[in-house]
Amino acid sequence: MKKHWYDYLWIVSLTYLILGFFNILFAWLGLFCFFIPLIISVTKGTKGYCNRYCGRGQLFGLLGGRFGLSRRKDIPKWMKSKWFRYGFLVFFFAMFFVMLWNTYLVFAEAQDLRQAVTLLWTFKLPWQWAYHGTLFHPGVAQFAFGFYSVMLTSTVLGLITMVLFKPRSWCVYCPMGTMTQLICKVRNGKA
């Protein structure tokens, strides 16, 4: 099959994750993986982002497929059930708003900047090496730490299910995937 330019977007996703180790402010770029899928689903009514451009999905496909880092087993039934997929979506967004709230507190100067990346919403990893001060308000950095935590957490979960099940198992319960499918259902009158 012919390769297209967008088949190499996994390089972008990988670069993104690496940049976060050097300067946390790059985490802001991750907003693209939030808005592009939404814009495509709202305006075009397709999952074009998942189907073509998502570098994260490609990365899992590559590591689990070409590099064979996957058991290639069926994902358990409950993981593809609607309640789990929608439940995870809700949980993910709840955590996202907690992150936004923490960012707000730093902006409001009610709380100090915490130079840590939170993995799996629990484990706080010291990450001060990637913060070199900024011209902007510390709140800008707090959002970056928070957003990078979200991205790293989803990558880690994705890698775990990649190894245990099929390469792109993450795509079954990925909140962006679930949300864009939901938007398409509503928009195309199938909900």
Next chain:
Amino acid sequence: MSAIRKKKKAFVAQGDCVACGCCVKVCPLGAIQIVKGIMARVNMDKCVGCGKCAKECPASVIEIREVIA
């Protein structure tokens, strides 16, 4: 010859499909499409039942079945 001919085809359990499009990418015949971002649909005329899509599908919702041609 009047023997019944059987062919293999891919069937998607569309209610459980997450419309990720992984199946589309691997089908050598371009026989699958994602319809309106909701689910995958197989073009029965093109599908040869090779099973690549079923192997790839992260949700394992594709089944290869024999049908009478």
